[in-house]
Amino acid sequence: MIRREFGFSEREDYRSALVLNMIIREDFEDLLRSKIMGREVAVVGAGPSLNALKDVEEDVIVAADGATNYLVSRGIIPDVVVTDLDGIETYPDSIYVVHAHGDNISKMWKLSYMGIVLGTSQVFPFGRLKLYGGFTDGDRAVVMAMTLGAKRITTYAMDLDSDKIGMYSKPFYKNDVPMNYVKRKKLNVAKEILHTLFRKDL
Numbered sequence: 540m541i542r543r544e545f546g547f548s549e550r551e552d553y554r555s556a557l558v559l560n561m562i563i564r565e566d567f568e569d570l571l572r573s574k575i576m577g578r579e580v581a582v583v584g585a586g587p588s589l590n591a592l593k594d595v596e597e598d599v600i601v602a603a604d605g606a607t608n609y610l611v612s613r614g615i616i617p618d619v620v621v622t623d624l625d626g627i628e629t630y631p632d633s634i635y636v637v638h639a640h641g642d643n644i645s646k647m648w649k650l651s652y653m654g655i656v657l658g659t660s661q662v663f664p665f666g667r668l669k670l671y672g673g674f675t676d677g678d679r680a681v682v683m684a685m686t687l688g689a690k691r692i693t694t695y696a697m698d699l700d701s702d703k704i705g706m707y708s709k710p711f712y713k714n715d716v717p718m719n720y721v722k723r724k725k726l727n728v729a730k731e732i733l734h735t736l737f738r739k740d741l
């Protein structure tokens with residue numbers, strides 16, 4: 540359904556998942572769970588408000604893709620990085636949760652800079668791959684933290700209604716850039732997922 544809406548190819552999603560599963564040699568899910576279970580977790584997105592981020596007080600910091608570059612520039616090493624590989628250009632000593640999709644096979648070389656890596660896919664998970672749910676890196680980070688037993692999740696720079704894409708979203712952005720049609724659709728899906736997760740009457 541979402542795949543059709545965005546024109547993503549299932550075949551390419553499988554191809555990417557196969558490549559990622561081949562690269563990953565060890566299952567680090569227990570390690571990731573031990574970091575998150577029972578802890579207060581901050582999920583940091585790459586919205587325009589990231590530049591105004593104050594100190595993050597939570598026990599565990601999870602960076603969504605491009606937000607990693609900003610955090611590292613401030614000397615903050617995220618405990619976990621959730622990425623589809625097109626935002627990060629710095630590789631701190633974090634646990635990486637790398638998402639395979641049909642448009643990022645050519646970015647898999649970035650795994651050579653990462654130590655501890657878990658893989659996720661958007662096809663039926665096989666081998667060492669996981670499927671926690673969610674869509675964009677930010678909402679996938681929230682879903683993952685929830686699934687792995689976080690006590691509380693606080694989001695930062697998740698500016699899902701903004702008319703700007705944050706400058707840290709892609710390494711080649713020099714400033715915040717005007718929202719485009721596809722990114723708006725992606726952030727709308729993220730909004731939908733987070734609203735459903737945090738609905739009070741669940």
Ligand SMILES: Nc1ncnc2c1ncn2[C@@H]1O[C@H](COP(=O)(O)OP(=O)(O)OP(=O)(O)O)[C@@H](O)[C@H]1O
Pocket residue numbers: 583584585586587603604605606622623624625626674675676677678696697698699700701703704705707708709722725726729
């Ligand atoms: N206004 C915004 N601009 C960019 N990211 C945002 C914004 N608001 C919230 N975010 C969150 O920040 C996360 C990290 O941003 P980034 O653009 O690196 O993500 P992404 O999911 O890898 O996107 P893309 O599909 O463009 O690669 C996004 O996944 C999204 O959930």
Ligand SMILES: Nc1nc2c(c(=O)[nH]1)N=C(CO)CN2
Pocket residue numbers: 547548552623640641642661674675676725
């Ligand atoms: N094939 C493909 N899949 C995705 C993509 C994308 O750009 N291409 N972006 C996503 C959310 O950022 C999630 N899934």
Ligand SMILES: [Mg+2]
Pocket residue numbers: 604605622623624625626676
């Ligand atoms: Mg990305």
